Amino acid sequence: MTATSLLTSLLPLVADLSRELPEGERYRRLLGALRALLPCDAAALLRLDGDCLVPLAVDGLSTDTLGRRFRISEHPRFEALLASSQPTRFATDSDLPDPYDGLVEGLDEHLEVHDCMGCPLFVDERPWGLLTLDSLDPERFEPIDLSALQAFASLAAATVSAAQRIEHLALRAEDEHHRAEVYRQASGQQHRDMVGQSKAHKRLVEEINLVGGSDLTVLITGETGVGKELVAQAIHAASPRADQPLISLNCAALPDTLVESELFGHVRGAFTGATNDRRGKFELADGGTLFLDEVGELSLTVQAKLLRVLQSGQLQRLGSDKEHRVDVRLIAATNRDLAEEVRNGRYRADFYHRLSVYPLQVPPLRERGRDVLLLAGFFLEQNRSRMGLGSLRLTSDAQAALLAYDWPGNVRELEHLIGRSALKALGNCKVRPKILSLSAGDLDLPHAAAENLPTISLAPESMVTVSGDLRQATENYQRQIIGACLERHQHNWAGAARELGLDRANLGRMAKRLGLK
Template sequence: MTTHPLLQALLPLVDDLSRELAEDERYRRLLGTLRALIPCDATALLRLDGEQLIPLAVDGLSPDTLGRRFAIAEHPRFAALLAQRTPTRFAADSELPDPYDGLVEEHVGHLEVHDCLGCPLFIDDRPWGLLTLDSLVPGSFAQNDLDNLEAFARLAAAAVKANQRLLGLARQAEAEQQLAARFREVAGQAGRAELIGQSAAHKRLLAEIDTVAGSDLTVLIEGETGVGKELVAQAIHARSPRARKLLVSINCAALPDQLVESELFGHVRGAFTGASGERSGKFELADGGTLLLDEVGELPLAVQAKLLRVLQSGQLQRLGSDREHRVDVRILAATNRDLAEEVRAGRFRADLYHRLSVYPLVVPPLRERGRDVLLLAGHFLEQSRARLHLRGLRLGGEAQAALLAHDWPGNVRELEHLLGRAALKALARQAERPRILSLEACDLDLAGTAAAAASSVVVAAEPPSAPLNGDLRQALDAYQRQLIQAALTRNADNWAATARELGVDRANLHRLAVRLGLK
């Protein structure tokens, strides 16, 4: 007996319904089955999250697509697909811009998608997301493809629902959405903290966040400058029982020493010159919620002692007042310094360090996260595309390779700023405003970034005594090594004094010295 071709194509998807598969593997197989059923250049599965669509899996699209967040209001094709319960086809002459223009990997000399097919997925009669198919060849899709996609979409919805049940994602996602919505309402923040990545290091970080978020433990968030420590703090708070209360943040490094105590604990009228009235401190504002002490390693020793008392007793006194206030605050602390080393050097109280590091959580640097750099690049490119009012903003192949090869001393923050500059630079060199803007390796100027980083290590040091040979990376390393050694000599091998002279964070200088073989 001959099996119907449609049924034959859907059998692998039916078989997967009974298997326990990892979420990304289940969705990857789902899209593979879809491309076998309906030949095309690219497919994608996107989940509806409020007013945006989040790609969960792609096949045939650039890997940075997974990091993009498509605002429905900015993409009329997605809005049109979500408005229907059945598949929709957009012909080659459709005036609606395609969100995937420039993102199809096999673009063969042209960037724009010419045939598009999509279908919404419904779970429990509620819209859950979209399946999309795209082709670079006009007229690729016929009427029977719409019929096949509708049948496939029903099985795909069943696969998604099975996956949610197996992993308990449905209840968790609903709870997180409610908590995040309440958090935005109370805190007045426009967006939700989102940590983007799929690497093993990133998944370990998310697992640790889930582990500690439900407790009331004090968390010390450690990591290099620019890794996203504040986003981690927001994620911990959003997943905690305190999410309906405020998350209050204070940057301990941005305040003069004489104002830190007032900012933390508040003050009464006349407590110091200019104190014309009473003011609540960050601890009182965060009562019942969470307080993030960002750059906690910068706190003066005198303030550290008072902070320790509040953490131990839950009681504080406003500056200039004898009356005590009791507060119930969860503490999250963030630092790019090695606080254990600060304790040994006498710059940080040991008792406060132990009180803060009940649960130390290290945020991995970007260079240890592999291809996450492309997902994050896609996220930032989509933001830049909207700001620059472009139809498409993409990375060329050499630009992707350059991003993957870079060391990222400035981590995610460096990536964000670099891509923003690159987009403006690439746009400026266009004779006419393009529909799709491609960023090439020359636009990223990673060599110039590395040179700037090297020059920023030292602001008062002698030039190299001899010419440097070799490639750029070797030359930069040799130059930095020579400048650091010269500064160390001037400061009698005192690393803290050397860091101050060079104008860099001591923890970052330590990591650089280790890489250069100076430690």
């Protein structure tokens, strides 16, 4: 490689340093220039985050790679790259497993990476992350002068530093106009395990950072399995109370007789079995945050006592007349429609309004587009590590199946699906593979009724003709099933929900989404 070709490749990046570009676009340009300078099948930029490497941008690797978190201790090649201050090229016959085996984009067959090199990045003289290059050709990098990669790495570090400084300056400038907007832009402070790039996910992260800096009570709503507890953790992490405890209580997991004791504590002799004084969740969370999950399950009696604590900041342990003052930020979560519960007299209106000072809706997975692939990558890497595999990946038909499915159980369903499918696929292998690929057949997703609706006979003239978009065909089929069921029950929603094996509220949400309500 000549000095001229090196300069030609680097000049556009130098020009980009003075331009205001979105962070993602800046990093994509960086990897595009790297592949032009040093031809390869895949390149990646990874940021060091504690004991993990987090992919910020990939070029030539599958989309789900962006959702993975590579634990350094489990990937000796990454360890070796970080341990060196210079670029490293691994021998083509190296017995160290490659983290990207099976992840090169567009290849369904089990092709492994054969040539690999990388370079650590330093920002302000501190390790920041890695640049990696991979090729399926075992001799691709042999003629490359590693000094060219070193020169590129220096510019890459400048690019990263520029991106961080531009972001910092943008936040400071925005702060002068509207402080709240700073929180909306501070997505870089999100919880490390909140994975996603969709507009719906980014809006959620913006709101988390907006409300996180306040002390407002937050009511997190959303369907079962969307990750409401993870959102609560992210709000706490974005708050001034982040270095104080976050105490959680699942209100549905305890009988009504014990909820009071768990929340407010008790003194010795307060009830049978109370042999010692015990602090409740409120006292344990003093100075920090209390997260009440499934808050819709609280009885009217407990709601009244909680309301008093929220209003005065004072509580009494069960069996005691002594007052205790606490400073607690409350976050609550529910999958119920509490406004509807208030209208029906099953929930206190005053308590509901105390909880919903800042309502926060978590979007269902079906509204997050290709985030399903990033989340799948996150769970694939978890299971790869747990199962001791070299690589765990999705074939193209499996990715298509994930994108077409409606996810009634949301992120939790996806997590369980990946774990179950990986275990079954491994059990079907006669010889333990280095690379395990999950196909659409391994995932075994329902083909038509995404909400696991039962089989219902439809008149022949009403049957769906599947053509074009699979999601649209699925929704048409669901409309016909639900419509036929409602007809049989004279539009009694409770009866239809029982026949379909659905919660009434979930059926209502489905019908609204499908235009039936």
